[in-house]
Amino acid sequence: MTPSPTQTEERTAPPAGPGAAGPAADSAADSAAAEGTPPEESTATQPAEEQEPVQDAVFDLQDVSVRYGSFIAVGDITMKVPRHQVTAFIGPSGCGKSTLLRCLNRMNDLVPGASVTGELIYNGENVYAPDVDPAEVRRRIGMVFQKPNPFPKSIYENVAFGPRLNGFSGDLDGLVQQSLERVGLWSEVKDKLKESGHALSGGQQQRLCIARAIAVEPDVLLMDEPCSALDPIATLKIEDLIHQLKSTYSIVIVTHNMQQAARVSDRTAFFSVNIDDHQGMRTGRLVEYDRTTKIFNNPAQQRTEDYVTGRFG
Numbered sequence: 134m135t136p137s138p139t140q141t142e143e144r145t146a147p148p149a150g151p152g153a154a155g156p157a158a159d160s161a162a163d164s165a166a167a168e169g170t171p172p173e174e175s176t177a178t179q180p181a182e183e184q185e186p187v188q189d190a191v192f193d194l195q196d197v198s199v200r201y202g203s204f205i206a207v208g209d210i211t212m213k214v215p216r217h218q219v220t221a222f223i224g225p226s227g228c229g230k231s232t233l234l235r236c237l238n239r240m241n242d243l244v245p246g247a248s249v250t251g252e253l254i255y256n257g258e259n260v261y262a263p264d265v266d267p268a269e270v271r272r273r274i275g276m277v278f279q280k281p282n283p284f285p286k287s288i289y290e291n292v293a294f295g296p297r298l299n300g301f302s303g304d305l306d307g308l309v310q311q312s313l314e315r316v317g318l319w320s321e322v323k324d325k326l327k328e329s330g331h332a333l334s335g336g337q338q339q340r341l342c343i344a345r346a347i348a349v350e351p352d353v354l355l356m357d358e359p360c361s362a363l364d365p366i367a368t369l370k371i372e373d374l375i376h377q378l379k380s381t382y383s384i385v386i387v388t389h390n391m392q393q394a395a396r397v398s399d400r401t402a403f404f405s406v407n408i409d410d411h412q413g414m415r416t417g418r419l420v421e422y423d424r425t426t427k428i429f430n431n432p433a434q435q436r437t438e439d440y441v442t443g444r445f446g
């Protein structure tokens with residue numbers, strides 16, 4: 134991919150010393166991100182490159198851009214998302230992580246004015262082809278949101294709802310149990326399946342939402358900051374769960390938490406915002422995408438290093 138024609142500046146931040154990047158240095162980035170420190174919004178950009186090829190891709194994005202009306206929220210994204218691995222999207226607020234995540238399963242169709250250009254291939258099929266049923270796409274590519282959002286129904290019904298809607302005719306009780314077991318919730322809820330999903334703790338509610346997502350037997354799980362509303366112990370449980378689930382599902386996770394990205398993901402995509410000199414449009418761009426260990430320990434781009442070490446970029 135070629136650099137944006139809007140680029141006019143070069144970065145002046147000094148390079149980090151050897152070993153400055155890495156999980157040990159992540160807390161600075163975490164706290165800066167948590168405090169909402171604005172990114173250093175340079176119009177300079179580096180070519181986004183996929184440094185190490187993905188051999189078995191579940192998604193293949195070619196020049197994908199997402200607009201809200203005429204505003205390009207995220208532009209020219211070319212990347213492959215590996216199957217049965219965890220891919221993290223990181224970057225400063227507003228760089229389009231959630232927007233890009235939502236277009237992977239056509240959730241953005243539900244946003245008035247949102248449109249997608251480019252090619253988004255999922256298992257060899259163009260997700261946006263005219264004959265593709267968005268509801269089927271969303272069944273195969275499930276989503277877990279930032280805030281746990283159980284239905285106002287019983288624990289059992291939360292899990293049974295999707296399969297029933299899809300005409301599941303097998304052993305529903307068994308499927309509910311199996312789904313709850315997979316998220317480590319069964320022993321905690323087996324005696325109160327008729328109680329409301331809202332009566333659970335935040336971490337339990339999020340695991341219930343993951344059980345609900347996997348009950349319809351998806352292929353991919355998209356997670357949009359799934360732990361941001363949870364305490365550290367509940368967060369670790371979800372992270373453990375993500376590790377377990379990746380043998381069955383391909384997972385894409387948006388996170389502001391650098392340590393979490395380093396802990397749970399195999400690959401990390403770092404996005405940032407470029408500002409168009411003429412119109413001042415702030416468009417999210419993919420800066421660097423590689424194995425997570427590389428992104429955190431030896432990134433190719435200065436902007437990545439600045440971000441993962443807490444300097445922003």
Ligand SMILES: Nc1ncnc2c1ncn2[C@@H]1O[C@H](COP(=O)(O)OP(=O)(O)OP(=O)(O)O)[C@@H](O)[C@H]1O
Nearest residue numbers: 201206224225226227228229230231232233244417
């Ligand atoms: N429904 C919408 N309508 C119009 N603009 C939107 C909409 N949703 C997001 N945007 C804009 O698109 C850009 C990208 O937003 P998005 O939420 O995808 O970024 P993000 O990187 O996920 O941010 P954060 O980390 O803060 O969640 C932002 O400029 C945002 O204001």
